[in-house]
Amino acid sequence: MNSEKLGEVFVDGRIINLDNASMEMLESTLGVLSKQKESSIVKINKILSEI
Amino acid sequence: MGKFNERLLNELTEMSKTEALTLQVQFAIFNKRLNEFYSDKMGVIVKNFDDQASFYGKKTEDCIDSKNSIISKYNSEFQKIYDARKEQFYNVVAEIQEMQGNQKIAMANIMKVNAEIEDLADSSAYKEYVQNKAEFENVVNTTLNKAEFDKYSALLENLKDPFDSHYKTLYALAEKYDGYQAVIAECEKKLIEIGNAAVADFESIVKYRTAGVAIKKSNVFSNIINKIMSIFGGKARFDKEVVKKMESEIADVEKANNEVVDVVSSQTVSLVSRIEAARAEVNAAYNSAVE
Numbered sequence: 276m277n278s279e280k281l282g283e284v285f286v287d288g289r290i291i292n293l294d295n296a297s298m299e300m301l302e303s304t305l306g307v308l309s310k311q312k313e314s315s316i317v318k319i320n321k322i323l324s325e326i
Numbered sequence: 327m328g329k330f331n332e333r334l335l336n337e338l339t340e341m342s343k344t345e346a347l348t349l350q351v352q353f354a355i356f357n358k359r360l361n362e363f364y365s366d367k368m369g370v371i372v373k374n375f376d377d378q379a380s381f382y383g384k385k386t387e388d389c390i391d392s393k394n395s396i397i398s399k400y401n402s403e404f405q406k407i408y409d410a411r412k413e414q415f416y417n418v419v420a421e422i423q424e425m426q427g428n429q430k431i432a433m434a435n436i437m438k439v440n441a442e443i444e445d446l447a448d449s450s451a452y453k454e455y456v457q458n459k460a461e462f463e464n465v466v467n468t469t470l471n472k473a474e475f476d477k478y479s480a481l482l483e484n485l486k487d488p489f490d491s492h493y494k495t496l497y498a499l500a501e502k503y504d505g506y507q508a509v510i511a512e513c514e515k516k517l518i519e520i521g522n523a524a525v526a527d528f529e530s531i532v533k534y535r536t537a538g539v540a541i542k543k544s545n546v547f548s549n550i551i552n553k554i555m556s557i558f559g560g561k562a563r564f565d566k567e568v569v570k571k572m573e574s575e576i577a578d579v580e581k582a583n584n585e586v587v588d589v590v591s592s593q594t595v596s597l598v599s600r601i602e603a604a605r606a607e608v609n610a611a612y613n614s615a616v617e
Binding site (some may be wrong): 278279302304309318319323 | 347348355436
């Protein structure tokens with residue numbers, strides 16, 4: 276079966292190969308990204324509250 | 327204001343990068359689950375074929391063509407499902423990306439309206455409004471004359487705050503952003519569901535692995551009989567008992583799989599149309615709020 280190749284991404288100071296990384300690594304990366312997004316939303320809300 | 331916009335723009339840029347990476351990792355998880363499942367199941371199919379060959383006294387190299395043909399057919403069936411579910415996944419991802427783009431536009435509009443508010447605060451129109459408001463309020467609060475009170479109360483009531491429409495737009499834009507966020511959250515759940523559904527589809531490919539071609543348990547006596555029989559009619563028995571049954575199984579898989587692919591395609595169309603309807607609702611709510 277030919278699945279799509281995704282290559283590497285840089286997250287939280289680490290290079291992660293999306294095609295070879297373990298499921299645990301991918302799940303943990305998703306968790307990191309989710310926290311990063313939450314943090315961005317908090318910062319954006321804080322900036323908007325200054326209006 | 328310059329710094330406000332700059333800070334907001336920086337945060338939006340950071341968030342865009344995070345969102346793009348999130349979608350990539352979500353797809354990597356989808357891929358990983360399916361690849362692992364595929365490898366496990368293909369391993370079982372190959373081992374089953376080899377065990378059967380051994381049971382019928384065949385060497386793998388003697389039946390390599392049959393083996394390759396069966397493996398290739400199973401591969402095609404896994405591929406069909408993978409492609410259909412991948413397309414479904416990508417369609418939802420495209421909707422998410424579009425909504426995330428619209429959220430950024432809403433943010434950019436918030437910055438624009440905010441800049442207009444700041445300009446307006448320095449304008450003569452606003453200064454006049456502030457002056458009038460103070461004057462009307464003063465009369466309303468101090469006069470003892472009923473006619474004057476009524477007149478200034480009406481003037482105060484009809485006095486239009488130049489910021490009103492801007493605040494209304496800001497509120498509507500924030501609601502629009504949140505509205506998209508709710509639809510995006512639903513879409514992200516859908517991505518997980520698509521992964522689960524793809525695994526279930528993969529399961530259905532191997533459900534046809536019936537007892538008919540399950541490896542027969544052998545003992546010393548049956549081994550001897552089998553070796554004797556395989557000398558005389560091993561190839562014919564192997565073809566009939568294993569190859570033909572496996573080919574018949576894969577024909578059933580192909581038929582069922584074609585139906586699954588059709589169902590997945592219609593699911594994709596209906597899913598995209600439901601997401602677009604939800605997006606249209608968010609836009610309609612915004613338009614109605616700023617009217």
